[in-house]
Amino acid sequence: MPAALATIADPAVRAAFREWLLRVADDELTIGHRHSEWTGVGPDIESDVAMSSIAQEELGHARLFYEQVAGDQPGGPDLLAFGRPPAEFRNAVLLEQPNHGWEFSIVRLALYETFEGQRLGLLARCGQEPVAAIAATLGREERYHGLFAATWLERMARPSADARARVQAALDAAWPYALGFFETTEADPILINAGLLHESAERQRDAWEAAVRPLLEGCGLAIPAAAPALGGRRGVHTPDLAQMHAEMTEVWGSDPEARW
């Protein structure tokens, strides 16, 4: 049994914690995959390089969390990343969507990094090692990601009405799906009752909105009023994930037993 789960006696709590870890890993894998698609085709060469680093770091984080779930199981993190069908993925749907332009990717980065920073804070307090320690160290990489998003957002949204309109359109498209970060399943009350998770989804969402509002409104953007688009946390995904998954597993799937 993986160390991260071994100290949890109650099987229901263990399953809930495992689900939480998979949410994190799947979020990081899907967004890392989408960020990595900017490599070579970014709006300027230096930002291309920087976004590529962000992609690599997200993939590295994904691997860390998959390792926590996989433990010593044969196949390790790669089997979790490549070997599960889309219906078993627990990522928020926003993160599987293609890069609809640089402005969409930057808006998504801003929304996600704020959420991820807060989630890492909650994981750092979950009391389960080594996950808590890992979560505490990742914050400094996520900090750069957040800065990159904010810096780019300001420079894209402020210069003209046309520019702001484009960024607003991206925000309008992303917002309902961003609310999917906070979608709950049966795992959430179990984690809260067991003292591993110290914040309800409602409080998390409020804290997140309080953090992103100044950034967005400071750029002259309006927060959309929209109903959440849910499903990701329960394995209900879109054709975008099917497309990503098919592409991601194309070579691996040609021979899962082979060493690549």
Add this chain to the structure above:
Amino acid sequence: MANAPVPQEDPEQLARFNARISAGDQLEAGEWMPQQYRFEAQRLIQMHANSEIMGALPEREWIPRAPTLARKMALTAKVQDEVGHGMLLYRVAETLGRPREEMYAELVEGRARFHNVFHYPAETWADVAIIQVFVDGAAMQTQGALRSCSYAPYSRVLKRICYEEDFHIQLGLDVWRALAEGTPAQRAMLQDALNRWWTPIIHFFGMPDKVSPHTEAMLAWRLKVKSNEELRQQFLRRFVPIILEYGLAVPDPGLRWVEAEQRYVYTEPDWEELKRVGRNGGPKSAERLALRQSFYRQHAWIREALGHRIAAAA
């Protein structure tokens, strides 16, 4: 020494310049140089920069499909390095008088050149191994030699590039090894990729040099340090043994080592193909330029938005 028609340089200044270079001296940005030297250096470095930017395209196709998390991160990092090299090289070319935006637009519009190898498809995962070992290995020969070129900013950037390319080749060998020592299907995929890439790699070094005023000038000015054939032989000496070590076939049946001459003989490739490709007539030239154009247009509003900031700050 220069090709006509060129602006007349002050003969004394030119003589002093030539003497400096002959003595092994290097130029820094902003120093006096003959117009012809500036033209040749700028064209050489710009083509190198273009090649890094276009070179990212074949490999980035495999980032989404990399078969393990480790390979995915490593390939992303490798392509990132190439883009970064483009950044460094455009800056060097810029110091010779052309704004980066102008060079980049020229590339995207299909009016500039980039190395032949990047006009070919990367059809399978194994192509990634071939590119990272053999294509990067080929580029290393030229880049390594040019570290002693006469333009110091280029020389310094090449040292950094060679340092990073070393890592690429190491990782490429790791992918190569996994495939060469893998399943029959993996070995077959690797051999097939090697077969398809062989001629473009041999082409990469260019035709054996003609004795011409142009080549003489490039050598005298140390914008060319070794001959095309020297570099090709250097490459073969280092990389053919790798193919043989893993029991794969050298795609050219006519290739063999001639002990008496201490060199490889090989089947003369079709140089017409190289010329065609060099004019952006390769199998993937149009598609890749179209991809670059598409993103360039997509990002035009962003360049404008950020340009406002530069204008505002001035």
Add this chain to the structure above:
Amino acid sequence: MSSPAIPAGSWVRALEAPADVWAVFLQARRRDAHVYVGDVHAPDAEMALLLAKENYARRDPCVSLWVVPARDIRATAEDAAEMFVPATDKSYRFGGSYRQQQRVYRGGYHTAPTEDDR
């Protein structure tokens, strides 16, 4: 904000660079000096710093970065290099040892590390 124009034939020159080029200086560890590592194109200082981190500190240790518009850098002209070459014995700066002076002049000590040193 721009410096006064430089007269022709001056021993001082400006680094000719476009407005959006920033020179990057990297401090490897707390005790080290910031060292020039190259340039980035960026619309402003904050973006320049952000981009410099990933463009110049992906592999190299770094605790701090500086950026400055490259066109604001002032440099000695090419022909001013001769002024730096000692014409007389200055061994009084080297504890009286002329050999020390020669050794230092040939780059024995205090030479900044280069890429070759990796």
